[in-house]
Amino acid sequence: MSLDLDAISICAADGTALFQPVTLHVPAGKVVTVMGPSGVGKSTFLDAIGGHLKPGFCLSGKVLLNGRDVTTLPAEARRIGLMFQDALLFPHLSVGDNLAFGLPPGLRGRLQRRTAVETALDQAGLAGLYDRDPATLSGGQRARAALMRTLLAEPAALLLDEPFSKLDAGLRGDMRRFTFDHVKSRAVPALMVTHDPDDATAAGGPIVALAGLVQP
Amino acid sequence: MSHDGRLLRAIVLGVVGLGLIAPIVFGLWQTGRAAFGVLPALGQDVASLEPWRDLAALPGFGTSLRLTLVTGLGSTLLSLLLATGFCAAVHARINPSAGARLLTPFLAIPHAAMAVGLAFVLAPSGWIARALAPVAGWDRPPDIPLVNDGWGIALMIGLMVKEVPFLLLVILSALSQIPVARQMAAGRALGYGRGIVWIKIIMPQVWPLIRLPVWVVLAYALSVVDMAIILGPSNPPTLAVAVTRWFSDPNPAMILPASAGAIFQAGIVVLGVGLLVLGEAVGKVIGRWWLRRGGRGLSAEPGLWVTSAGVMVLMSVGVLAMLSLVVWSLAWRWSFPQVLPETWSLKPWMGAQDRWMRALANTLVLAGATVALSLALAIAWLEGEDSAPRARAPWAEALIYLPLLIPQIGFLFGLNIGFLHLGLSGSIWAVVWAQALFVFPYVMIALSDPWRALDPRMIRAAAALGAGRGRRLWAIKLPVLIRPIMTAAAIGVAVSVAQYLPTLFMGAGRIATLTTEAVTLSSGSDRRVTGVYATLQAALPLVAYLAAFLIPAIVHRNRRDLSGTSAT
Incomplete structure (x- = not known):
């Protein structure tokens, strides 16, 4: 598996480009970190790759997953997972049902699906919390549940949007290790944007600077 | 995805355009033609100013016009003053969501039911007179015309009892968007009194947020019919009531001056706005001049407390009015100076059983159909907006307010001509359509803010997990938004139940609802039967609000982020 960006650039509604075109290659199981000054459009950059670009922006360049061009596919057909600084568990579903929401429909049978979710909960140190209200979890538990939900959907690539910035300093190290271990063991290409240099160090992969264009 | 969005959006805009805007434009056009003497059905096809001359010459026209202006402008400005003063006095002390809950019964009860209750309370033989009787030594109802008075005071009180709570709600929600406490502290630290900070700093920020609702209140007060029939002067009545009477005059030639009156009525609203x-504009210029002088001003506290007292009195009268509906519907013998009935009975309920059951059934069907239709349209609109490649269309949103700003009497007659051509007039579907014109805007207004406030990243997270448009809507958006959706539905029920003119005109008098029956009976003799209809009319929206509160609380009982009031 691999994620390739070919000369990706984004322009705003008035036609001005946000940053210089980006070309990069993310191999399976590796984390590439994108850094840049705030306001340069890091989140918009991830939106474009995941297929979530808001109306009004235009995109040029190509997003390739395992060599296949997915640039024109809608978000739900790309199989690109997304993690934010907030866990964004669905508030109306239990913790387990949040994970089940991510499980592909191809996995049949009530029992099999339940087992798959329970296994994932177990891996995340959340065993026995299937029926819990996500609002009652701690910050770290919520972040792990969100990662498991994303991984259960069997993404072909992972986008991390400042995933650790809202966690306590103590939890941050654990969560980085937990996330990057899963990226490695599942051999998913991952792209992370952050402004925390420690994130980049922990990720251990190449670092790409998103360069803003000099305003006239 | 974007193609689906575009299609959905086109369909919604088409439905809103053809179903909502076109009928109003058509109705205004037909009424306008009749106002200038063109009404082919009566063999009139030469344009002339005759209807306007007839209108001006109709007995009582001048008085009606004066009454409309005084009651409409007066009640709106007084309501605004009272609501603003009250908010200034108590804002720091009340919890907004608890306040909103307290206001719910006042917002839910239809104007006609409130009017019937107020008539019970204010009348010479009403509760207030009964309470005063021992002190004043009355053994017969005093000969003071407190309801249907020639000045329209009872009507103004009635309008204010309904409009003050609405404005309070609107102002409270506007205040939640402004850092009032910090600005108040900053202002007071500069030496300004509390009242002056409120006038100079807070209100100028609140006004743009409440401008449109105030317009809607004014348009309503200037053209209200059901409440004016029950509480207002009867001979001559306010202009809107007079026009309604002329439209239903046995002499069909009266339709021409009536149409002129209807267009005139619309003109009055435009003038009022x-x-x-x-x-x-004037306030802005004067306000800036006043602000720049830097006067710290005298304390405005006494004024604030007077307005607060006024609000409390109005609300108490309103509560009495709601109670009196139930008491009257259960009363049997209740002679004058007694404060409570001497004997109670279910006979008023049993006696008219067939009739009120039919009216209740019609009301329920109409409310169910209009709310379902309006909710589906509103959700389709907002969903289309989420997935369309272009951002929302402000012009289309402005059009939503159109039915709330144009007086009903201005276009309903003309619209009925169109329905007659289509063979729809007098059918329940014609009434559903006409009511939906007024239900949809409120449903849309109630739903759009919570819908747009939904975290877009949550929807993106669902898409990234492979959920398509349909699954995102049904499995995420609708369940998460169940509370605002149910609230919007409850508001829709309240609006539908309260509709009087659309039911009367489009139903061609054949579709009897709780509201049309209550208004018809209110001029009659038996208060107990009127009480039955008004009680039911008031209870229906309350039940809807209660359901809107309970259902989400039960469905999401184990979900902390959704079960509280924070989700709305």
């Missing part, structure tokens, strides 16, 4: 706009 124009006055508000002018007042705003």
